[in-house]
């Protein structure tokens with residue numbers, strides 16, 4: 001298993017300490033309860049720290065202890081109940097660790113607290129009300145952790161087992177002739193990258209390519225090439241600079257390029273690897289949600305031209321994709337939300353269960369959600385590696401979304417534009433009699449629930465329509481749409497009457 005800390009969090013009575021001890025025993029690791037450590041540090045009990053130094057004094061000690069524990073490795077940690085309310089403590093612990101939020105029904109929590117006895121929370125005449133007030137005030141925090149385990153009615157060993165299962169890496173693959181690549185997905189795998197490479201016999205000269213936003217998070221073991229961040233740098237000039245850097249670092253035909261970053265870095269490093277010395281091997285380490293579930297899969301690489309996006313490129317699959325969900329912890333909120341558009345898209349294309357978890361409001365970026373979203377794309381690419389047919393279903397939301405993206409002057413993020421495109425294309429599907437109204441409603445609600453826009457008031461419908469024309473994916477001069485029939489099934493190659501299209505464009509821009 002990869003090396004990292006595992007942090008157990010959740011409301012009082014959820015089992016952080018008992019599960020933590022059981023998990024530590026199961027994995028042969030050390031368990032650390034933060035509160036006793038704080039008491040030992042201060043030399044007296046927590047109530048006394050509060051009375052002598054005030055809450056601020058306690059919180060200071062708590063932050064010190066969190067930072068110390070975060071700097072160590074392979075621990076099972078139970079931080080205090082309020083420790084992660086401080087975003088700095090959370091960020092420190094998430095930097096090299098997985099936070100698992102243990103939950104239970106209020107009644108189960110109360111019963112456990114009563115069985116333990118003697119908790120300050122139970123003092124007073126209405127403990128249930130006190131507990132509910134605490135749960136309400138922290139619900140948003142608890143909900144924000146991607147990994148959630150409901151411990152209601154489960155034994156301590158069962159919960160420990162479930163956490164251990166979360167830690168096991170998942171092996172996936174795109175099995176298509178000419179596009180074959182394997183995908184290793186799992187918490188902490190970034191730390192294991194040297195082992196993963198050695199296991200596969202990658203021993204030649206190696207360079208790592210990243211961008212300026214991701215570079216600070218990389219522990220680099222090979223020469224690091226840092227590109228400027230942003231789509232405006234996804235150009236042939238940057239590729240030229242990459243060739244220079246490859247030569248400077250002695251990369252040869254037996255060498256390896258490692259890309260660590262979002263889809264931009266992957267597309268550029270992959271294209272440089274495809275063309276440098278007629279092709280060298282590369283490994284893709286996606287660090288955005290969009291790149292993990294979409295851009296890193298399927299072997300497409302390339303750059304933009306002033307005339308349009310992705311106009312130059314090559315199919316050159318990476319030898320390996322390594323996706324570590326912990327990399328998503330530093331991703332800005334807007335980028336995460338944007339990536340959810342592609343997760344939802346993959347649910348609509350081919351995984352009803354995945355769609356339902358998003359519909360139910362599950363936090364994004366947990367390992368099972370990623371596995372399912374990756375599996376949908378892998379299956380579609382396997383069925384149609386070189387986009388002769390079914391691979392076009394991956395364009396769901398994109399035909400219209402690209403128009404919206406361009407008409408907004410690229411002020412909308414890709415995922416936001418795709419979300420608007422998906423909602424609008426669902427309307428097209430309903431108007432064409434392909435899908436029922438309820439399907440469109442569910443998709444639109446799931447997108448909104450994930451924090452994505454589904455309309456673009458103020459954009460000019462004519463500009464959107466005009467921008468859709470420059471989409472290189474239009475076949476034979478005609479616009480073709482991928483449209484949903486129901487959740488889990490999408491059809492492609494659909495032509496849409498102009499009057500209907502302009503109706504729907506007017507409706508979303510109203």
Ligand SMILES: NC(=O)c1ccc[n+]([C@@H]2O[C@H](COP(=O)([O-])OP(=O)(O)OC[C@H]3O[C@@H](n4cnc5c(N)ncnc54)[C@H](O)[C@@H]3O)[C@@H](O)[C@H]2O)c1
Pocket residue numbers: 211212213214229230231234261262263264265267287288289290291294295296297298299300301309310327328329330331332335414
């Ligand atoms: N090859 C394909 O099949 C394919 C498919 C879809 C999209 N794409 C391409 O992918 C690109 C979009 O991908 P993207 O959304 O990942 O864009 P991106 O690479 O531009 O990353 C988005 C932003 O997040 C930053 N970032 C990345 N990882 C981070 C992390 N872990 N912590 C903090 N910041 C981080 C980046 O520096 C950047 O500012 C586009 O160029 C698109 O054309 C390619």
Ligand SMILES: [Zn+2]
Pocket residue numbers: 294342398414418
């Ligand atoms: Zn997309």
